[in-house]
Amino acid sequence: MALTHYPVVNKNGETIASAVTNLDLHDISRVAKTYGVQAFYVVTPLTDQKFLVERIVSHWTRGAGASYNPKRGEALALINIKDTLTDVLDHINSKGKGFPKTVVTCARSINRSIGYATFRKMLASGNPYLLVFGTAWGLSNSYIDEVDFVLEPIEGNSEYNHLAVRSAAAIILDRLMGRER
């Protein structure tokens, strides 16, 4: 899976590079580890933000955090920092698994979106997929237009549709990778 800080849109629909949020790294890597995700890519082209992510990860995997709470480091060790989503695809391909199909999550309803049961079956096939989450006000439309699949939005049981990406990632991984109930 990938958490993307560029290209995303701000409140006014302008394409921006968003800032990395510390708790996104912690919460999403812990969810990824719980559900057996193979890698968690943090995507940002900004040098200072890449440095920040590297410092956070190393604190918990090799620094003082590693002895304070080793379970945290196990999760954060899933993080790979990349400049672009293209670099992520290349990295996965370099592992000998081929280029993954890209599946983006989006809070807006998109015509061609696929459901959770459908994607769950696709995952069971063993082919590689990259599940992409956006930050800020979501992935830019021009990026969404180019991906292979769009996952349908999470519907709760109200008209309110404004989850944190941390919460969306938790719910989506449970729906896709959780044990059958």
Place this chain on the structure above:
Amino acid sequence: MALTHYPVVNKNGETIASAVTNLDLHDISRVAKTYGVQAFYVVTPLTDQKFLVERIVSHWTRGAGASYNPKRGEALALINIKDTLTDVLDHINSKGKGFPKTVVTCARSINRSIGYATFRKMLASGNPYLLVFGTAWGLSNSYIDEVDFVLEPIEGNSEYNHLAVRSAAAIILDRLMGRER
């Protein structure tokens, strides 16, 4: 639902009052609003912590945050601050719905725990339930011993079992209150 900062345990199993985390309030109230939860109780007996929660909530419901992002205030308006879980039960009872049964979430497996499908059916009965989440290293055993029901832990598909309470709340509300898929 309630997010409890006392009585919880720390890393060493000692009962403590934990500090309130800003993003717990944001993420969990947004999840609660999405899934139609009626109230989100933040439980802490500490005066400074109650003041902090009140300041955060008022910023988004009545202060500058209300105009910057009104959707955030809609969610945070679900928050009620209470000293103890007994106060929460009294408050719900004072609304004329009777005392709710308490159901706690716990990452540890407890003998008498109930499953998600079972609790989903109980909720459909229309009787009031209070779903209780702990912070820090979880609710104290002495508190868990006294509640009506314990919900079974979230199992991902790995042996890793260390989700943030924010993530656990998102997954559990989706399992209990999400539209049937």
